[in-house]
Amino acid sequence: MVHIGKSGLRVRSALTGGTCAMHTIRRDANERRFWRASSLLAVLAASVIVFLARDAIAQGTWTTGTDSPTARRGEAAAAVNGILYAVGGAPPGSTSSVATVEAYDPMTDTWTSKASMPVASQQLTAGVINGILYAAAGGGCCGAFNTLQAYDPTTDSWTLKPSMPTPRYGPAAGVVNDILYVAGGGSGFGTIFANLEAFDPTTNGWTTKAPMPTGRSHLGIGVVNGILYAIGGANLAGTALATVEAYDPATNTWSTGASMPTARLGLTVDVIDGVLYAIGGGNSSGSLTTVEAYNPATDSWTSMTSMPVARNFNSLASDPINGVLYVVGGKLPDTTSVLTVQIFTPVLFVKIDIKPGSDPNSINLGSVGVVPVAILSSATFDATQVDPESVTLAGGAVRLIGRGSKYACSKEDINGDGVADLVCHVETAQFMIEPGSTSAVLTGTTFGGQSIRGEDSIQIVQ
Numbered sequence: 224m225v226h227i228g229k230s231g232l233r234v235r236s237a238l239t240g241g242t243c244a245m246h247t248i249r250r251d252a253n254e255r256r257f258w259r260a261s262s263l264l265a266v267l268a269a270s271v272i273v274f275l276a277r278d279a280i281a282q283g284t285w286t287t288g289t290d291s292p293t294a295r296r297g298e299a300a301a302a303v304n305g306i307l308y309a310v311g312g313a314p315p316g317s318t319s320s321v322a323t324v325e326a327y328d329p330m331t332d333t334w335t336s337k338a339s340m341p342v343a344s345q346q347l348t349a350g351v352i353n354g355i356l357y358a359a360a361g362g363g364c365c366g367a368f369n370t371l372q373a374y375d376p377t378t379d380s381w382t383l384k385p386s387m388p389t390p391r392y393g394p395a396a397g398v399v400n401d402i403l404y405v406a407g408g409g410s411g412f413g414t415i416f417a418n419l420e421a422f423d424p425t426t427n428g429w430t431t432k433a434p435m436p437t438g439r440s441h442l443g444i445g446v447v448n449g450i451l452y453a454i455g456g457a458n459l460a461g462t463a464l465a466t467v468e469a470y471d472p473a474t475n476t477w478s479t480g481a482s483m484p485t486a487r488l489g490l491t492v493d494v495i496d497g498v499l500y501a502i503g504g505g506n507s508s509g510s511l512t513t514v515e516a517y518n519p520a521t522d523s524w525t526s527m528t529s530m531p532v533a534r535n536f537n538s539l540a541s542d543p544i545n546g547v548l549y550v551v552g553g554k555l556p557d558t559t560s561v562l563t564v565q566i567f568t569p570v571l572f573v574k575i576d577i578k579p580g581s582d583p584n585s586i587n588l589g590s591v592g593v594v595p596v597a598i599l600s601s602a603t604f605d606a607t608q609v610d611p612e613s614v615t616l617a618g619g620a621v622r623l624i625g626r627g628s629k630y631a632c633s634k635e636d637i638n639g640d641g642v643a644d645l646v647c648h649v650e651t652a653q654f655m656i657e658p659g660s661t662s663a664v665l666t667g668t669t670f671g672g673q674s675i676r677g678e679d680s681i682q683i684v685q
Contacts, residue, residue: 283527283674288564289332291551293323298552299349300540301356303376307542308337309551310358313345318364320345327564329544338379342370348396350403352424359405362392367411371422387429389418395444397451399472406453409440415459419470433475437466443492445499447519452480454501457488463506464488467517481522485513491541493548495569500527502541502550503534510534518572530565568674573606574599575665575677579637579646583682588656593622593648596665597637598677606645607634609675614647614667618655621647658683
């Protein structure tokens with residue numbers, strides 16, 4: 224049997240007779256002396272630190288990278304082989320477009336200049352197919368473009384491709400099965416489009432698809448499991464929308480999803496681990512720092528940690544690299560362009576099972592004891608790598624065993640899939656659950672620093 228303790232080190236225990244494998248983790252000598260000398264102070268301090276850390280963990284964290292060399296807004300961004308490329312845009316206070324291309328390497332936190340675009344453009348969109356970046360549509364000072372420009376990072380060169388059927392500012396793009404889909408946008412002269420057009424690099428041609436139910440410009444698009452999700456944007460009156468519509472290329476049909484909590488236009492949308500993140504943008508309230516996550520599997524939204532700096536509509540761009548989101552460009556409310564690279568490490572949504580084997584999951588708010596919760600492993604997630612010290616369920620921490628050096632967590636295959644899950648026993652006295660609540664949220668981090676979040680239904684009993 225193995226116990227899980229407070230440090231990040233693991234050693235085997237000589238204990239036997241249990242059916243579950245557990246980990247033992249020893250404190251070092253200095254930590255032991257500290258706890259013996261000032262246990263009460265340590266507990267109080269730890270409570271504050273853990274509360275703050277877990278609050279951030281539950282929603283994701285933001286950091287900053289090296290400023291981009293060129294101030295601009297309305298650019299597009301896409302990642303190719305771990306490098307983020309920012310293309311086009313417009314200088315601060317100008318309606319003229321630029322052809323600037325700059326590449327950000329997250330490994331070195333550095334920027335380099337690349338070959339300029341053949342056609343300068345702003346309020347364009349981009350997608351990547353087989354290592355080629357495609358920059359579509361956009362415009363200049365005097366009208367919308369229907370251009371499609373292809374960039375090959377291996378040769379640092381651009382090629383003009385066949386023009387798309389509809390010239391437009393402010394569309395959004397997504398890639399499904401190596402096809403580039405471009406949706407929405409506007410003419411800049413009183414027309415908003417619902418058009419959806421698809422480019423196939425193998426045929427080098429465009430095809431018109433079923434239009435969006437809701438015409439809009441300056442929307443965001445993300446793709447999950449082959450479905451394209453069009454989120455937010457603005458209608459002809461310039462009103463920010465909360466609309467979510469999903470397109471299935473296999474059937475060429477659209478359906479409606481749960482509306483975004485915060486209506487906005489000019490946002491950027493990206494996908495990590497099957498969850499769409501809607502970031503920034505603006506509405507009648509002004510520029511937004513808002514970040515909201517949409518889970519198509521549950522058709523539900525979750526508020527995340529806000530960006531440190533608001534980025535105004537029609538202006539910012541982003542793309543994920545290795546599970547981390549990089550946001551570039553944009554402008555402040557006073558039209559000052561933002562150079563800062565903002566880096567978002569989101570929470571990983573995982574499956575949990577409160578009171579495994581119980582249905583419903585009854586919680587007595589007046590009880591003083593523990594409630595078991597299983598964090599379930601998957602093909603891409605090893606629940607046994609979750610740090611027990613970081614785990615909370617509805618505000619309650621994992622119970623400590625004995626004199627406080629080991630956590631009441633164990634490895635068990637709860638759902639019978641042949642993969643070990645992590646089962647922890649959480650103190651009910653610490654629960655922050657309101658009467659009438661129907662669900663409880665678990666948060667934590669892995670030993671490698673990845674934030675996790677899970678939710679399961681509960682039934683409050685007296």
